[in-house]
Amino acid sequence: MINNRLENLQQQLTKYNLDAVIIPSTDPHQSEYVAEHWKIREHFSGFSGSAGVLVVLKNEAALWTDSRYFLQFEDECQTYNINLHKQSIPHAPEHVQWLVDSLEENADIGLDFLQFSKAQIDYIKEISKSKNIALKNTPNLIDEIWKNRPALPNFPVNIHPLEYSGESTASKIKKIQNKITNAKADYYLFSSLDEIAWLFNIRSQDVDFTPLVTAYALVGLENTHLFCDRNRFSASAIASFSNLNIEIIDYHLAIDAFEKLDANKKIITDVSSLNYAVYSAVQSKFLFQNSLAKELKAIKNETEIAGSKNCMLKDGVALTKFFMWLEKELTARSISEYEIGKKLEGFRKQQDLYVGESFAAIVGYKGNGAIIHYTATENGAVMVKNEDILLVDSGAQYKDGTTDITRTVWLGGTPTSELKIAYTSVLKGYIALEQLQFPKGTVGMQMDAFARFHLWNQGLNYPHGTGHGIGSFGMVHEPAQGFTTNPATSSGSTAHLPNQLTTIEPGCYKKDVYGIRIENIVLSIAKETTEFGEFLGFTPLTLFPIDRQLIDKSLLTDSEIAWFNSYHQMVLQELSPLLNNDEVEWLKAMCEKL
Amino acid sequence: MINNRLENLQQQLTKYNLDAVIIPSTDPHQSEYVAEHWKIREHFSGFSGSAGVLVVLKNEAALWTDSRYFLQFEDECQTYNINLHKQSIPHAPEHVQWLVDSLEENADIGLDFLQFSKAQIDYIKEISKSKNIALKNTPNLIDEIWKNRPALPNFPVNIHPLEYSGESTASKIKKIQNKITNAKADYYLFSSLDEIAWLFNIRSQDVDFTPLVTAYALVGLENTHLFCDRNRFSASAIASFSNLNIEIIDYHLAIDAFEKLDANKKIITDVSSLNYAVYSAVQSKFLFQNSLAKELKAIKNETEIAGSKNCMLKDGVALTKFFMWLEKELTARSISEYEIGKKLEGFRKQQDLYVGESFAAIVGYKGNGAIIHYTATENGAVMVKNEDILLVDSGAQYKDGTTDITRTVWLGGTPTSELKIAYTSVLKGYIALEQLQFPKGTVGMQMDAFARFHLWNQGLNYPHGTGHGIGSFGMVHEPAQGFTTNPATSSGSTAHLPNQLTTIEPGCYKKDVYGIRIENIVLSIAKETTEFGEFLGFTPLTLFPIDRQLIDKSLLTDSEIAWFNSYHQMVLQELSPLLNNDEVEWLKAMCEKL
Known part of the structure; x- marks a missing residue:
């Protein structure tokens, strides 16, 4: 079916006198996630990852995406006539040089101007210049061959x-x-x-x-x-x-x-x-x-902050019920990653003002936790038993706020000391960044490494940013502030300010063996003003215990242990009034002092 | 005299039909320090700071420089007809907009193309466009009125x-x-x-x-x-x-x-x-x-590294003799900052392969230590007594390498706990950055804050970068790697690689009270390679004790104390064979375990 669609697309090239067409993954608003109407790349390639560009020539189709999606591409596209080009940097426009190299002089490239930013078009023009290649705006090329293309969204506002x-x-x-x-x-x-x-x-x-x-x-x-x-x-x-x-x-x-x-x-x-x-x-x-x-928008007002805190209570209650269910259920049977994700969604659905998930939950067992954008499918999901490691990254849209939390839990057996070192280093990194006091004006790239250096010290690291802004019943990844190693991104170059909501989510991933990530949402707050300037810090809003079974306590300092105990005291205190007796007992055990 | 020169310059404007002239501080090679021939801005303004731009109109002269130089401008230029414009960001081209605002439509600006980069000219042209202002290359304008202008350098090569x-x-x-x-x-x-x-x-x-x-x-x-x-x-x-x-x-x-x-x-x-x-x-x-x-050039070869290590021995010996002399002499008399600098130069001169100072030594007593680019003059220097705090930042050019070291010492009396907290936080920052293990590819801006966060935690900070590359019998500030908060600079955006030489120099400055800085040169080294990549680190080359009188030991962790003791053991071991018995005894006391 996909191969047929590609052939139709190649016939359009002939019809429009084009030598190639570039199909990106965006909509006319440069959105990260797009409406069904704009999932053109997925329609013609079968590849559903959120990042990737399809380039179709008369005799070849090629897709560029980054390491987060290589396995997904293999799963989804192996029977199609599409060559994968592996990007080392996400969203890098490597396909442009490749395309220009592949084309003859004076060739014509078709694309829909609605799907490209000025910077992207400028870049393609610059590279194309050497071969006198022209860009043609082809807004109707897709409509003519995409039968039953979903209409533009028309839901009530x-x-x-x-x-x-x-x-x-x-x-x-x-x-x-x-x-x-x-x-x-x-x-x-x-x-x-x-x-x-x-x-x-x-x-x-x-x-x-x-x-x-x-x-x-x-x-x-x-x-x-x-x-x-x-x-x-x-x-x-x-x-x-x-x-x-x-x-x-x-x-x-x-x-x-x-x-x-x-x-x-x-x-x-x-x-x-x-x-x-x-x-x-x-x-x-x-x-x-x-x-x-x-x-x-990045600076939340009092109502939005109160709403966010309320959502954390709801998420905490849902996660308590969920993890209690999981613990009990696993003693009786194995459960697929897919079912686990659905069950978690079910517990959140019971919460007040719930609208939906804020992203496709990531439930990754053992090595699947190392696939950073893993989504278990109904048929492909792995069965989870009461042993080894499980990563759960999930969130919800409530009318009063948006949530995003990751916990990694040990389900049974004896963890290796290697795993405990990695997990404890991730935790130490989370604490170091969350506890950092910094002058107003400090940007994400200056702080990112505080979540990494304990890992670096063990020869470990993780291949993603350390955190992102989050909306208020809005986008789960909201610009502009965040934490990243890349100065060219807004999350690297934007100063953190009081009353922003940001995630802190260091991790560690060993291919085919484990994925570890610990993620909380934190609120930026004013800490003190001295003659050296205004100093800010973070306070955690997310309320759910961090699994202690993977902690090597000998690697924690006194102040890290104090942080851990104080965080869990807060979790217990905030959530207990919303739970029944059994749930409170379960949570107490989870929140015991280290 | 300066006012006369400015008048001559304004007459040149008339002669050349110009409305203004811009005189920067660079030479035709965009050098940081320039030959006498190119000190045009100093000749016409009397201002000798290393950063600053003079703009002369028919009826006004104005000079832009940053906070490091405000006091120096007042000292040097207060009797001249020059208005100071205070820059918040060093080297920012704020004068351009001001000049364009001050000029009429269709005005002409004169400047010497040899002293401007392409980016600078592009920027001036862009701002000038709105008033149709033209830039004229005026290479002879200065020569005609600068009597006895120093010739271009003609020293033997x-x-x-x-x-x-x-x-x-x-x-x-x-x-x-x-x-x-x-x-x-x-x-x-x-x-x-x-x-x-x-x-x-x-x-x-x-x-x-x-x-x-x-x-x-x-x-x-x-x-x-x-x-x-x-x-x-x-x-x-x-x-x-x-x-x-x-x-x-x-x-x-x-x-x-x-x-x-x-x-x-x-x-x-x-x-x-x-x-x-x-x-x-x-x-x-x-x-x-x-x-x-x-x-x-930034990656030093084995010979250059051996040369640098040899220079550290020589600097260590010279500093030992110098600080012993200072300690003894201060018991008998007060000594001017200027004399102290000259004496230090004298001890370095005795060393093998010595060529000269690598920059004008900074000897800042009490509040003078807070003036970051302070240079004591023969007449203006303050008298140093055997009490309170002294900052000494100095370096040398030897034929086998270039040095740069800062030590801050307590000369007598009882330091305040505020001062000890600041000093100890600077030391903790130095240790944190020097001990950091980081993946290959990490750039200066990601690491800079490790030298700051202990200060931030106390509501303290410092208004300069944390370190710079250094040449091998070359420039004391050598691109490209370094540590800074500014992503637009090469020292912020350049990856550190093995075998580079870089300074680590956090500080803390309280106006009119104290200046603290601790600076060593470190060598980048390979630490380990794991499945997560190659990891690098630093090892200190500079050999001289760090004053312990200002340390609040209760603020140091065990591992910081271990670092301190191990560094001083190395200093003692390396320098002792080059010192006489008295000197070894003095150094032993300085290098005792904390």
């Missing part, structure tokens, strides 16, 4: 009420208008779906796991236009937006409207989230700036 | 022999030629003076404290041209270069020769070290790459 958002749309728009005035501009153009959801306090279900709404927005000093299909809104929502001078205009009219704006109007925008079609339509009018919404 | 360099010029040029071949280019153009000194194994005294030679070089696949005045070389040097197909051509002929190169030749170069005059002459032929010489 819900208003995210003040009791969860903590700030009115009017107040947020006022801040954006002040920014416009200060920059002597006329408009602020928004393209990032999470920024639009934040600004208008709207939510829907356009994208799996993420309550976003497909839209563009143009904020002016007097009027605001929200480009989103009107039929998705209730009459009362349209009316109340209208009272705020917000007009809702159908999504497909957006680019045309941008083009028709008066040529001497100035528009602020964050170019990194813009697609090339929008960029081309409006380019002479743009003033590029960092996204103000990104900065404002 | 010495060959740096194989016994110190460890690699022949032939071998180094071969590596460059391989690079040219691999890049399908014809030439490699060198403009950085330290790269040229390294490549040709030549040294001179063109620049204070730094044994460099003013030159350009063009390496071809068959022939190499070294643009440096021929009369500076001995006949035998010219002959042996000639045997390597290296032709020496007078310095002033360089740009003309670059211009005349065949238009279809391709030239590799590192654009960051190129001045705009050279860039303009050759631009169509350039392939820009990172500097290969910078990478090769």
